[in-house]
Amino acid sequence: MAETSEAPTVRAAVGDSEFDRDTAVTEREPGVYDADLSAGWTIVNAVNGGYLLAVVGRALGQALPHPDPFTISAHYLTASDPGPAVVRTQTVRTGRGLSTGQASLVQFEADGREVERLRVLASYGDLGTLPDDVRTSAKPPELPPVEQCFGADDAPAEQRAVPGSSAIADRLWLKLDPATLGWALGAPSGKGEMRGWFGLADGRDADPLSLLLAVDALPPTAFEMGLKGWVPTIELTVHVRARPAPGPLRVALTTRNLAGGYLEEDAEVWDSADRLVAQSRQLARVRLT
Template sequence: MSEAAIAPSATLGSARTGASPSRAAIGDSEFDRDTALTRREPGVYDIELSAGWTIISAVNGGYLLAVLGRALADALPHPDPFTISAHYLTASQPGPAVVRTETVRTGRTLSTGQASLFQLDEQGNEVERIRVLASYGDLGALPDDVRTAARPPQMPPPEQCFGPQDAPSPVPGSSAITDRLFLKLDPSTLGWALGKPSGKGEMRAWFGLADGRDADPLSLLLAVDALPPTAFEIGLSGWVPTVELTVHVRCRPAPGPLRVAITTRNLAGGFLEEDAEVWDSADRLVAQSRQLARVRLG
């Protein structure tokens, strides 16, 4: 089979019609270009992992999840991730990678598949970086009936929040991904940046992509893992690598910035959980996630 690039078309119905030339549309964004794969053969895809989505030189876990999510969207008969669980086995690096997918089951409303991302180590041996299992469906076919006790986070407007550009000086090696994000942190969760962490294990922010591209189900996989770790507000510092991350996508987000709220209730044995909620501009809970992460103590 001839090679085929796997990326959404800017003419798809999910794209913003009449978008300003200065505002990227879904399918024509840096995020879309950097998650695009080339189909080598059925179930096998090549990609160049971009250095633009790194944190302290390691590729961000949410970006990696979006890459694998796009591969599964091509491999499975349904378009949208409903639930996707990832185990991060080794740290991914910018550069060439191969994604291999396998269809586990297909049904009328849901299909299930698994995918793994591989890179070569310094000796030329193939190393598995991340493995996911996911169920896909059609979010557009879901009923509108919503019965929930969940409420969107109460946050100041974006102009009263603070982004990485407001910091007195960047953290060496950690700013690449923040250049690609619209990120405005709630001041009440910014004590760590002033040397006065609250100890509450909370992080809240307005979130979007820097080029103005509206959110879609795949970019929600990035949103749940793009904020500073809650460990900072507990009083810890340093890298907080993800061990496992599960995301539930509940509906297609409305245009406009997202609100992301993340909480940690328990740190024990050098591991903590992060529970995230993502809310769209229509006050709908569009995604939820839980991850287990490792922290450096002492």
């Protein structure tokens, strides 16, 4: 089992944290939910894709008869802005063990024009009913102890002062493996890897919904491949495999193929009990110049 130190002090419980408040949705009518996208989950003024998926995931969890996302896929159509949004859900199928739904998150321009931001298809079930049999060749990422890893507070002051870039970092407890931080020192490894310890800054334990954020919360692997700038997500699919045990998570990202200005980014999320609790793959666009 993983041993950690300097984990965030628990100041908030599941259901009573900033993450819960900022992903909250209010039912306007059956299947339609109002949301308020918080500026606190932006990076360089763009709302984080994992946070957006958690907002839509919460709405689907209220609309469907099963509580937990098993698999959820999102296509990001346009960049989202902080502020009011509407999530429209539709139940596609309801079964004994799984229910499937789809959802769209929309916002409105100043002239009243509706713009769809992302569209989601998901299957929900109950993770608590799954058998505990595990047969796997997957292994947790090997990370240095927390005290040997680095977070946003360890960066030089001039790097922390980029407008809009630190909002989400203030809400995360993130300690990155030094072996994947060459980009921060001007010497990227070129390996397309990123690894680190992950939690929420207020110490709230992870749950299935926050795993949707965890897979998209580390710096992009493109940085360690020598690329800079925004790496917008085109499509993101997350598989939630188990309810995570209390304690910090370990997240590992890898990219094997960058071609034509697009790359895939695979994520694994491991809990403090050495269980693989979430996996994801996303397609993202990069700027090559």
